């Protein structure tokens with residue numbers, strides 16, 4: 001590890017003469033970094049690949065900023081908004097000359113702090129009082145407007161066969177939605193449009209000296225117009241709209257919501273709600289049409305749209321970078337930064353960081369963690385309008401895929417308004433054959449709509465069509481399914497212990513099944529399903545309904561159950577159908593040449609899957625315990641003598657897992673890793689539960705959790721994104737970090753020591769023992 005303060009980069013011969021403020025020579029790559037050049041404009045993450053790999057933070061002499069490129073570092077910077085102040089987020093990246101400044105002054109331009117660039121302690125009280133209209137519940141009212149506008153604009157060009165999506169729709173619709181949301185009358189749209197472009201160039205671009213004056217006039221006009229509109233709103237403060245909401249809040253909290261604040265927010269709000277969404281959708285359409293298989297998948301299954309939106313925001317979002325000011329000496333990526341250093345945190349580069357997103361450059365609309373992207377920022381300053389943007393993008397994509405599924409990109413070279421932060425092509429030309437418009441055959445398609453979910457996408461919506469290639473009994477009551485991709489493409493790789501979620505036709509059920517084939521085989525997946533005698537419907541459906549050749553919707557794979565490949569010895573224990581994940585793990589241990597034993601128990605040999613295969617593969621590493629044959633696993637004897645470095649990895653019936661838990665009590669912490677196939681969680685009984693509050697450290701919020709709500713539900717209602725999957729305390733997806741307060745754990749994922757450590761919890765089921773918990777969210 002580098003000593004903080006010493007430069008982590010071996011500049012060597014590559015170093016050029018200039019020197020960073022910490023005295024370190026600037027590397028050739030850093031010296032050449034030009035955020036206004038074509039390389040950065042066309043593809044920021046690609047342009048910064050070298051930095052992510054070799055010099056994750058570097059000083060750009062041209063900008064006078066430190067440039068940060070990796071995911072964890074950028075998230076940590078967002079998390080600590082005291083050390084890394086947002087105060088320079090809207091500062092002009094290229095300072096304007098005296099003439100332009102005089103022009104701005106002549107308009108009385110007095111852009112003040114807004115939510116985006118304000119420090120604590122002023123920021124959070126304002127954010128809290130202005131937040132309510134952004135919650136998913138409140139945003140529902142805007143959905144019909146977005147749908148209607150989308151329909152109207154597409155109507156205008158649907159018969160022409162060619163359109164520039166930006167000029168003919170994507171610029172104006174988000175602007176109109178922004179105006180609706182803010183409560184602004186729709187007049188002056190063209191003027192506002194020109195002004196808001198000027199504002200981007202003024203703040204994030206590098207206007208030439210002769211352009212600066214014209215830009216300053218436009219920004220000055222924008223400022224004055226915003227003031228006039230706000231005055232108009234004061235006449236009718238009960239009208240719907242965020243600004244009117246702000247005016248009403250001003251009455252209650254005059255010291256928090258000031259006049260100058262509202263004036264600045266009005267202008268910043270238009271830019272924030274308009275350009276970001278317009279650009280994000282333009283990027284998304286370009287990306288999707290450049291990946292016809294992804295576009296096709298959305299046309300066939302609109303349920304994929306919410307996650308596709310996240311993947312578009314990750315892969316090619318409309319906010320490429322953001323800024324922070326270092327307020328006290330800090331160490332980032334091993335480099336000591338003095339107070340006063342300016343940071344350009346390139347979120348678009350973080351979104352392509354292999355350390356966080358597997359196969360990061362791959363555009364995969366089914367990506368499990370797509371919504372972890374940092375395009376909306378993170379923490380106390382996370383984009384408040386994120387769910388409005390998501391909703392708009394979903395509506396646009398839903399309408400385009402339904403009404404113009406045969407659309408394709410026309411030949412063109414994409415151009416961008418040069419600036420460091422806001423990014424989207426100025427034009428996206430598309431073409432199609434109007435004679436093939438589906439609504440000419442079926443006019444109802446014009447009005448049809450898929451319901452959308454406001455908020456972050458649910459993992460439940462991301463499914464992958466697979467085909468049942470083979471169905472084969474592998475033991476009494478157990479059938480093995482071999483599944484291949486419906487489009488014949490390679491399947492994602494998975495780690496032993498991973499499971500998939502199988503959607504059981506139209507029963508409304510989905511069930512988890514562990515992958516038990518060869519993880520390296522990207523052509524097929526295998527699962528083995530036991531028909532439960534008291535089936536709630538899932539396993540009965542698999543056994544009773546599925547046939548070879550059927551299409552199956554599957555989600556995942558997900559990996560919450562992992563073995564430690566660095567353990568000195570692995571003891572695998574499987575009971576009954578619990579052999580499925582364990583067999584994949586044992587195969588891996590064998591491949592890696594690790595020390596391991598496999599203990600496999602069951603009642604009847606005939607009801608135990610894969611006995612012969614396991615014997616052939618594992619030989620003497622395998623111990624079989626067939627109770628009807630008089631051999632039972634004595635867990636206490638197996639684990640009689642605690643030993644360091646051993647990991648026990650188990651899956652099977654509750655009784656077996658409990659016995660293992662008991663036997664491991666005297667063993668080193670976390671010796672045992674288990675997976676439960678069924679939950680012990682009852683339904684939430686409001687009569688028995690207590691309310692509590694959670695304080696969210698990273699976002700600065702306090703959220704009440706009612707007795708009839710889970711923590712997960714309360715977080716989502718307050719606009720906080722948390723992943724989830726099974727929502728039964730089984731899978732581990734919704735884990736959140738706990739900083740203070742005692743947790744009442746209800747899941748079956750955490751081990752005893754993990755529970756006792758009290759530093760994380762499953763938001764879907766666990767609660768507080770007391771009145772309050774503090775979470776790292």
Ligand code: FMN
Nearest residue numbers: 511512513514528529530535536537538539580677
């Ligand atoms: N059941 C199996 O038969 N085979 C499996 O490989 C399997 N893996 C599972 C993995 C996980 C993570 C979980 C939570 C459960 C797993 N199950 C497995 C249990 C099934 O998901 C399901 O609960 C079972 O088929 C009974 O469903 P039913 O009552 O609807 O029939």
